Amino acid sequence: MGNQVAAISPELNPVSKKALILVDRDGTINQCPEGIYVTDINDFFEIPRAFEALVELRSIGHTAVITNQAKMSDSNGIIIPEMLGKFTSIAMYIENCVRMIDKLTQERLWFYFCPHPEWMCCGCRKPDPGLLYEAVGRTHWDINDDIWIIGDHYSDVLVASRSGLPAVRTILVQTGRGSDRDTVKFFQKNKGLRPTATVPSLWEASQYIKLHYVRSGK
Ligand SMILES: [Mg+2]
Ligand SMILES: [Zn+2]
Numbered sequence: 001m002g003n004q005v006a007a008i009s010p011e012l013n014p015v016s017k018k019a020l021i022l023v024d025r026d027g028t029i030n031q032c033p034e035g036i037y038v039t040d041i042n043d044f045f046e047i048p049r050a051f052e053a054l055v056e057l058r059s060i061g062h063t064a065v066i067t068n069q070a071k072m073s074d075s076n077g078i079i080i081p082e083m084l085g086k087f088t089s090i091a092m093y094i095e096n097c098v099r100m101i102d103k104l105t106q107e108r109l110w111f112y113f114c115p116h117p118e119w120m121c122c123g124c125r126k127p128d129p130g131l132l133y134e135a136v137g138r139t140h141w142d143i144n145d146d147i148w149i150i151g152d153h154y155s156d157v158l159v160a161s162r163s164g165l166p167a168v169r170t171i172l173v174q175t176g177r178g179s180d181r182d183t184v185k186f187f188q189k190n191k192g193l194r195p196t197a198t199v200p201s202l203w204e205a206s207q208y209i210k211l212h213y214v215r216s217g218k
Contacts, residue, residue, distance in 0.1 A: 019061030020141050021209070022112075022132060023054070024151030026067065027176015028202055029094065032152075034177070037071045041089050047175045049203035051094070054109070055102040056206035061148070062139055064110035065094070066131040068155075072115035079115050087113065110135070126151075127158030132168070143167065150205045152176030154186040157195045169196040171205040 026032035031045040038044055057063040072083040095109040112131040116122040124130025136143060147168045149159055152175055160168040172178055172187075172195040187194050199205050 019146040021061045021063045027152035053202040053206040127155040129163035152178035
């Protein structure tokens with residue numbers, strides 16, 4: 001199962017939108033205190049306005065969650081069914097909250113996740129671009145059309161440069177680990193790898209993309 005990317009979505013969404021928007025989960029949608037893995041629904045706390053932001057993003061483009069979840073597998077890299085169940089509960093909770101705000105859409109929220117430990121070098125664990133490729137493939141996305149990645153860690157931003165795709169832009173949010181010393185240092189050292197924008201939270205990220213679209217006339 002080395003290179004296998006896992007995704008939760010019961011059906012394929014028709015894609016008619018102008019952007020593919022991929023959003024990290026921990027530290028971007030929900031609080032993620034350092035050293036804590038959010039695996040249980042009882043530990044899931046929304047970052048203020050994150051669900052609202054997902055509604056906004058879905059009005060702009062085809063929006064999905066991309067997340068590393070190494071705790072989902074055992075030391076041999078095999079998925080633990082109980083952990084998969086817990087992940088699915090959180091995914092359904094996020095989707096239900098988004099749908100409660102946005103009652104008009106029937107669109108499903110997709111979740112692409114890497115369940116592999118780092119040692120497997122699977123290719124889908126961010127900063128590797130496997131989850132991005134999977135989203136592009138499943139939506140038959142034209143790689144010249146806009147793609148956005150939003151996350152709280154430099155590994156989210158690196159997905160763009162590692163992908164080699166021409167139209168990927170990134171937004172770093174300052175929730176989660178987004179304003180950690182590690183993150184700040186990383187971008188000071190690697191000036192060429194900076195995100196397209198840095199904003200306080202997912203809500204501002206949604207507004208940034210909205211503004212950008214209005215300005216570019218799309
Ligand atoms: Mg994160
Ligand atoms: Zn993986």
